Amino acid sequence: MIRRSWMTGSSIEATLELWASSLRDVKGRMRGLFTQERVAASANLFLDGLLGDERRKTGWMRAEAAGDPGPWRQQAILGRGRWDADGLRDIVREYVVENLGADDAVLVIDETGFLKQGKASCGVARQYTGSAGKITNCQIGVFAAYVSARGHAFIDRALYLPKSWTGDPARLAAAHVPEGTIFATKPALAVDMIRRALAANVPFSWVVADTVYGVGDVEGVLRRACKGYVLGVKSSHYFGSWAGKPPVAGTAEDIARNLAPDAWRRLSAGEGTKGARLHDWVYCELADLDADEYDETRTGLWTRGLLIRRHISDGDLAFFTTWCPAGTDIQTLVCVEGQRWAIEDSFETAKNELGLDHNETRSWHGWNRHVSLVMLAFAMMAAIRYRANDMTLPKKTRTPATRN
Template identity: 35%
Template sequence: MTAEQIAGWDEELTELTGSLGRLFNRPEPRVVFAQYVEGLLAELPKKNGWTLSERAGHLTPDRMQWLLNGSVWDADLLLDAVRDYLVAHLGDPEASLVIDDTQAQKKGTKSVGVAFQHCGLTGDVRNCQTMVMVTYAAPRGHAFLDRRLYLPEEWTTDRERCREAGIPDDVAFATKPQLAIAMLKDALAAETPFGWVLADSGYGRDPGLRAFCHDQALPYVLAVPVDLSLSGPPGKPRQPSVKRADDLLHYARVRDRWERRSLGDGAKGERLHDFTAFDVTVTDESPAEGFAHWLVLRRSLHPNRRGKDGKLHREIAYFLVHAPTGTTLTEIITRAGGRWRIEEDNEINKQLVGFAQYQVRKWTPWHRHITACMLATAFLTVQHARLTDPEPDTGEDREETVNPGKAQVNNEGETTG
């Protein structure tokens, strides 16, 4: 990395934050906003009102706190700008929208949305806030595209508590999958270019999310629970019938046609697993016209989970796929591997830009801080893409539709030409 490159980044960041001056009705918050984003990108041990203010040369954190709590500007307009910036530089119809939630641990009961709930970071139930995120995962890079704060029912049923936290009166309870649907609707309304939707079983188990994708003809790879109700290839007499996802494991073991594929590079090297696939019918659900459903089974290479019999077994994960007829198994596996991009984005945002280090408690400042963090990491993603791909990102030669491939997965999990 050269001094010239660093200087170029500084100039571009100044240009980017300067172009967002239209969000503010006064010059002071424009300046403080630029300092806030610069501070999020700076090498500070912790990023809060005091440290960001000290870096900007302020004697107190008052101006940074006022930017989040008191000044007049719309975080949703900033969110639109983040999306437009990502699409302008990374936009690609082959991109995936990846859905997942993340948590920020908090003390007390005043922080908006805080409750004792499952914390993915620790794997247990603790006092935290949960935010549902969408990552834009394109061939040249990935970053957060959208966000929603999850409000447990103990919040939405207590309107006085909501008002104290600044939550608008029209904000009602919504499940995490419903928040995900709202963000997918916004992406479609904005004509965001993407080809697939990816999510883990917390979202894949939701029939409403699947139905939305069917109605919109959106391809997806969703992790699903073992009891997903479906029917698969017809069994022969006296063979087990298929009523749920894990019933297919019998047929997978009998025919033993697993294919070893990579989900990409991980922290410990290449993520290799064995895969097999079945053409299935999901109970009371129809795919979009020209689409089909498959159930993909992913098996670990080595025994790593202890079963009820006390023995170690290979872990099996199940993925429901909704894709154009003719989509290849290779394409499906490649897409499934893209789900890890959102976990990388969670880590990058928390480690580099203070995503979970905020000291705000109310609705509006929470959205302002989170969206400013998203802008900061979007900037990093675009600069990284330019380092790894110096070609101009005009997008003129890119495909406009998803190419489903020439081979299809049949009901035996094989690919045919």
């Protein structure tokens, strides 16, 4: 069951024991979601199938791996069974925080597409997805990944429903979408995720996202919560500095074009597969504000700013609106923005190895259940990797004090 890509630096025996104990742990955590033992057993087999060696995680493939004569028990977990996918989402979040939690962690918000045929799958429509790089027939899922020095894993998800769905009650009912569901933009889904993380006291200091989420309610909820952010914005977004800061005014692109050549600094946003991810950067502080401007119960000085990234080879520019404790340096902001790669890595791994996009159901519940089970499998793997690597790290030895 353990793939070579998941093997760690510890011994095979230690890894096998860690795997077995971790699998027992996560299965035990989700047991309370199921009122019947047979349903819980099927959920366990479903999880085993996601973690198995089969490249395709279809119902038939999972059933074959589980020794079932057909996919019906596997499909029942996603459809006919009665259990709360949001309850599993919360279990995943708690598990991730327990194993990977850190006060300086970063929440990364992003979306991914699930290519589909036909019109019946919940939320499917012709819409743009970066997964395919074009407008195509697909579902869109918005996700939140938790990133710390210990590793990264998904902690939340939401299926985006276009207006062609929310405006069609019959279509919603056919896909078993909960009554009262209304249209919500992707930023609104992101705000809900951030609020859930805050309500659950998830430890984090930053939120990172691309231009879809960079302006509006996401900024407001984070400022009120005293959480820093580095959020992508379009080149046409207007920025202006306040008194006490160097004069800056204009669109993000105009500001970048008028910068002096020596304003740029070559900095690494973190290590990639080919070494340091170097770009040229500029950070413009725009205004200092006290936290009580947004929440009268809080204190502390925060800085609103503009971060600009320039690609070394082709000069391509990217722009980010920032909010951070006063005195935060540019290298910190660059490293925070660099954490966005973690969710891209998570999407790739979850799709290629855990069947994130292999969901065959058409219903709202089917999508949420399938995705939540994949999130649990991914979180377990992240925890195993951290714990196994921690076991193999050389222990620091104290150097005896030298006597004078």
